[in-house]
Amino acid sequence: MGEIRFDDVGRIYGDRNGGFEALKGVNLAIADKEFMAVVGPSGCGKTTCLRFVAGFDRPTSGTVSVDGVRVASPGPDRAVVFQQFALMPWKTVRENIELGLRNKRLPRPERAERIERILALMNLTAYADAFPHQLSGGMQQRVSIARAYVLDPEVLLMDEPFGALDAQTRVVMQEELVRLARRNPRTVMFITHAVEEAVYLADRVAIMARQPGRVKEIVDIRTIREAERWDDHEKIEDVMDLESFVHLRTQIWRSLREEKAMEIA
Amino acid sequence: MSRKTMVGGATIVTALALWYLATSVTQMISPGRFPSPADTWDAFRQITGAGYANGLLLDHVLRSVMLVSFGFLVAVCTGVPLGLWMGWSRRAEALINPVFLIIRPIPPLAWIPLAILWLGLGDAAKILVIWFAAFVPSVINAYTGVRNLDRTLVEAARMLGTPLLTFVREVLLPGASPMIFTGLRLSLQASWTTLVAAELVGAMTGLGRVLNAAQQDLYPGMILVGMIAVTLCGWLMTAALGMAERRALSWNIATQARD
Numbered sequence: 001m002g003e004i005r006f007d008d009v010g011r012i013y014g015d016r017n018g019g020f021e022a023l024k025g026v027n028l029a030i031a032d033k034e035f036m037a038v039v040g041p042s043g044c045g046k047t048t049c050l051r052f053v054a055g056f057d058r059p060t061s062g063t064v065s066v067d068g069v070r071v072a073s074p075g076p077d078r079a080v081v082f083q084q085f086a087l088m089p090w091k092t093v094r095e096n097i098e099l100g101l102r103n104k105r106l107p108r109p110e111r112a113e114r115i116e117r118i119l120a121l122m123n124l125t126a127y128a129d130a131f132p133h134q135l136s137g138g139m140q141q142r143v144s145i146a147r148a149y150v151l152d153p154e155v156l157l158m159d160e161p162f163g164a165l166d167a168q169t170r171v172v173m174q175e176e177l178v179r180l181a182r183r184n185p186r187t188v189m190f191i192t193h194a195v196e197e198a199v200y201l202a203d204r205v206a207i208m209a210r211q212p213g214r215v216k217e218i219v220d221i222r223t224i225r226e227a228e229r230w231d232d233h234e235k236i237e238d239v240m241d242l243e244s245f246v247h248l249r250t251q252i253w254r255s256l257r258e259e260k261a262m263e264i265a
Numbered sequence: 266m267s268r269k270t271m272v273g274g275a276t277i278v279t280a281l282a283l284w285y286l287a288t289s290v291t292q293m294i295s296p297g298r299f300p301s302p303a304d305t306w307d308a309f310r311q312i313t314g315a316g317y318a319n320g321l322l323l324d325h326v327l328r329s330v331m332l333v334s335f336g337f338l339v340a341v342c343t344g345v346p347l348g349l350w351m352g353w354s355r356r357a358e359a360l361i362n363p364v365f366l367i368i369r370p371i372p373p374l375a376w377i378p379l380a381i382l383w384l385g386l387g388d389a390a391k392i393l394v395i396w397f398a399a400f401v402p403s404v405i406n407a408y409t410g411v412r413n414l415d416r417t418l419v420e421a422a423r424m425l426g427t428p429l430l431t432f433v434r435e436v437l438l439p440g441a442s443p444m445i446f447t448g449l450r451l452s453l454q455a456s457w458t459t460l461v462a463a464e465l466v467g468a469m470t471g472l473g474r475v476l477n478a479a480q481q482d483l484y485p486g487m488i489l490v491g492m493i494a495v496t497l498c499g500w501l502m503t504a505a506l507g508m509a510e511r512r513a514l515s516w517n518i519a520t521q522a523r524d
Contacts, residue, residue: 056420074423086421090439090516099435100425131516151425 001067002077002154002187004030004053009062010212011048022048023059024212033185037198039252040208046191048213050157053189054080066155076100079148083160085140087132093143094119094128100151118150121180138169142176149180158190162197171236174200182231195252199245200236207255217255221248300486305493308479308486317487318478320470322494329460329472330498332388336395337456343396344403344452345445349437351404352411365404373398373455374462386467391460398459399452406448410441443517446510453506457499472498 009026012019023045030036038046051057052064055074064071066078074080079100087096094115101111119125122142132140141161148156162170174197181188181201192198198205203222206215225231228244239245281302287293288301296304312322320328351358376397377390384390414437422436438445464473472495479487511518 054420054424056423074420074426076424076426078424080421080424082417082421084417086415086417088418088421088436088439091435099422099427099431103426103428103431133516147425 001032003032003067004028004036004155004187004189005063005065005068006049006052006215007063007065009049009052009059009064011045011057012060021212024214026062026214028206028215028218030187030189032187035181035185035188035190035201035203036206037190037192037202037204038206038208039192039195039198039256040213041210041256042193043213044208044210045213046208047159049208050080050159050189050191053155054078054157076104076151077153078155078157079151079153081141081144081148081156081158081161083163085132085137085144085164087140087143087147089132092129092131093124093135096132096143097147097150100147104151114150118146121149122146122176136169137165138173141165141173145177145180149184154187156186156188158188160191160193162194163192170197175234175236177201178231195249195256196240199248199252200239205252207252219248219252219255224248296485297483298485300489304486305489308484308490312475312487312490318470318475322475322490325470325472325475326494326498328470329464329495330502332391332471333395333453333456333460333498333502336392336460337399337453339392340396340399340452340456341403341449344400345407345448348404348407348409348445348448349411349433349441352408352414352441353437358408369401373401373459377463377466380463381467391463391468394463395456395459398455402451402455403445403448406444406451407441410444410448411437413444414440443514446506446514449506449510450503453502454499457495457502461495 006026006028009023010021011023012021014020026045026049028036028049038049040046048057052059053066053071055071055078071078088099091099097115097118098111101114106114115128116125119128122145124139124142124146127135127139127143132143135143141164145161162173165173178201190198190201199221203220203225205219205221207217207219208214209216224244228242230239230242230245233239233242240249285302288296288299289303300308308317309322311317312325316324318325347361351361373394376394380390380393380397384393418436418440422432427436460471461473461476464471465477468474468477472491475491475494476488479485479491
């Protein structure tokens with residue numbers, strides 16, 4: 001199980017009278033094993049929403065809950081993949097991945113087995129004893145994803161995980177994440193401002209608006225993806241060429257652009 | 266040998282030659298004010314052979330090194346945990362910082378009279394003064410190290426469900442360790458400065474005692490021997506600390522080299 005719910009969530013910074021209202025009336029339900037991408041202009045509070053689920057931050061009104069339980073603090077049932085990787089630079093790849101398993105007090109043989117499996121899955125076996133600084137950005141983010149996945153979490157929270165990577169690496173990582181997510185589905189909340197990325201990866205895309213931040217529209221991708229059999233294509237560019245993909249992408253772009261137009265007006 | 270070491274070596278050789286010229290050859294500087302290389306060598310022979318100021322050079326060196334090491338260790342073992350705690354807990358900071366701000370500007374040497382009053386002229390007073398001197402940089406740098414710790418690393422550790430003890434040992438301490446080592450280096454320097462000053466005031470043996478006795482005997486050669494010995498001891502201990510630092514922080518050096 002891993003159902004995420006936002007019920008009338010608001011966040012005000014500063015004091016209650018003259019404070020800045022960053023989020024207002026956010027309602028969102030992410031079903032168990034659903035991949036939800038959240039897109040929106042910068043400053044719409046999408047990262048703040050993710051931080052609520054992670055337990056790093058708390059809303060000033062409304063509730064954020066996972067499986068009906070209000071989120072109180074961070075925990076390994078809600079693994080986070082950070083944009084800046086957040087690997088311990090003094091730990092090797094293996095030690096970084098192992099920390100969460102050790103915290104769970106798993107016996108050593110089981111830890112070793114799980115680590116070997118995830119290293120193989122993420123193409124990291126050869127780098128198990130390297131330090132993060134010896135790896136490229138893409139490799140470091142793989143370690144960060146492995147560190148999250150190895151915990152076998154109910155919920156996976158990804159905050160622009162590919163935002164710091166170069167374009168080619170990003171494409172490879174997106175393809176790998178699709179394979180991983182389809183083979184081993186988890187409830188995923190994926191923050192991004194790249195519309196293509198959202199459409200390619202997600203089951204549904206939530207579009208956020210700003211001032212105050214709120215969920216404006218939710219677009220279903222999965223029905224069309226399955227009807228048009230996107231997953232038969234191995235390469236991202238083949239999927240991105242499909243008419244159905246282009247159509248959805250344009251729809252989301254329009255919705256985002258309306259926001260921009262309103263801002264300018 | 267690199268160009269830099271060659272230039273450095275040449276500078277030292279030149280300085281030694283000038284020293285020899287100014288004292289022994291031309292007598293521009295009178296032997297009563299600054300010793301010639303020969304005077305210094307004689308003084309060295311005396312203190313290593315017959316001894317001076319209650320002991321051989323080795324006795325003085327061992328005594329001073331022991332006191333510095335002990336005072337330094339006490340300061341580090343108390344200062345670093347306190348700094349870590351103040352950096353981590355706002356409450357601890359609010360509680361301790363005011364006291365710290367009052368004590369901090371007091372020059373460590375100003376504690377010497379009080380320390381002697383409390384503990385007499387023995388080792389305990391010296392260790393106390395070293396502790397006062399070396400404590401402050403240890404605390405401040407450990408504190409800064411925690412404050413500068415990458416917030417997302419702390420969040421990552423919390424997300425991974427890291428228990429407190431593991432967190433301190435595997436995240437807080439290594440994360441703050443570059444700054445902690447900076448603090449240790451400053452603490453070590455402060456320890457030597459303070460020890461020599463404390464021994465000048467009163468001691469049976471020790472390098473400060475050698476300096477004090479040589480000054481009273483109007484013996485410039487011995488003063489210089491004492492100064493050189495203090496310098497070498499301080500330098501060797503700093504070098505040992507540097508080696509420990511390079512071992513402990515190999516990840517950090519490589520990370521910075523990459524940036």
